Amino acid sequence: MIDFWNDAPLAGGCIAGGREYFHINNKGDVEPCIFTHFATDNAKTKSLRACLQSDFFRAIRARQPFNENLLMPCMLIDNPWVFREIHAQCNPYPTHAGAESLVGALAPGLDAYAGHLAEMMAPAWQEDWIAQGRVWPFTPEPDAADAAGGAARPRAAERASDPLQRSAGRSR
Numbered sequence: 001m002i003d004f005w006n007d008a009p010l011a012g013g014c015i016a017g018g019r020e021y022f023h024i025n026n027k028g029d030v031e032p033c034i035f036t037h038f039a040t041d042n043a044k045t046k047s048l049r050a051c052l053q054s055d056f057f058r059a060i061r062a063r064q065p066f067n068e069n070l071l072m073p074c075m076l077i078d079n080p081w082v083f084r085e086i087h088a089q090c091n092p093y094p095t096h097a098g099a100e101s102l103v104g105a106l107a108p109g110l111d112a113y114a115g116h117l118a119e120m121m122a123p124a125w126q127e128d129w130i131a132q133g134r135v136w137p138f139t140p141e142p143d144a145a146d147a148a149g150g151a152a153r154p155r156a157a158e159r160a161s162d163p164l165q166r167s168a169g170r171s172r
């Protein structure tokens with residue numbers, strides 16, 4: 001197993017939402033990863049196959065990788081607007097009290113953190129990865145095409161053919 005945060009460039013970014021991984025808590029809630037405390041399905045009442053094809057998980061997979069800079073892989077803290085968008089689209093329930101602060105009270109602080117992180121990580125990504133050709137040829141699963149609910153952005157498969165295009169910063 002890859003440490004998908006520190007090794008996200010090797011994993012092609014976040015692997016949550018059933019791309020390579022998901023998490024089931026002790027109540028049976030099927031969460032995108034162990035740190036994403038939201039779900040739309042419970043493994044006690046639905047097959048795992050169906051859970052993996054939920055709108056919630058498909059919306060996550062459709063957006064991976066969440067940032068062209070794979071040193072910023074996370075939809076929760078590196079790109080918090082991504083999870084807010086998915087949350088608004090799919091309306092998952094929180095799997096513990098207080099989880100919704102992630103898309104509420106904590107949002108301004110997370111956005112500020114992500115902004116500072118982007119400034120620091122941009123040169124690192126360019127110099128240590130792009131300039132040295134160390135880009136993983138990530139290809140998303142075929143069914144991810146339209147699950148973003150109209151949030152149009154270049155497909156990762158298309159970007160993967162052009163390392164320089166992959167390195168271009170996001171507009172938000």
Ligand code: SF4
Pocket residue numbers: 004005014015016032033034035036073074075076077
């Ligand atoms: S959402 Fe964030 S914490 Fe969860 S697997 Fe992806 S990168 Fe890791």
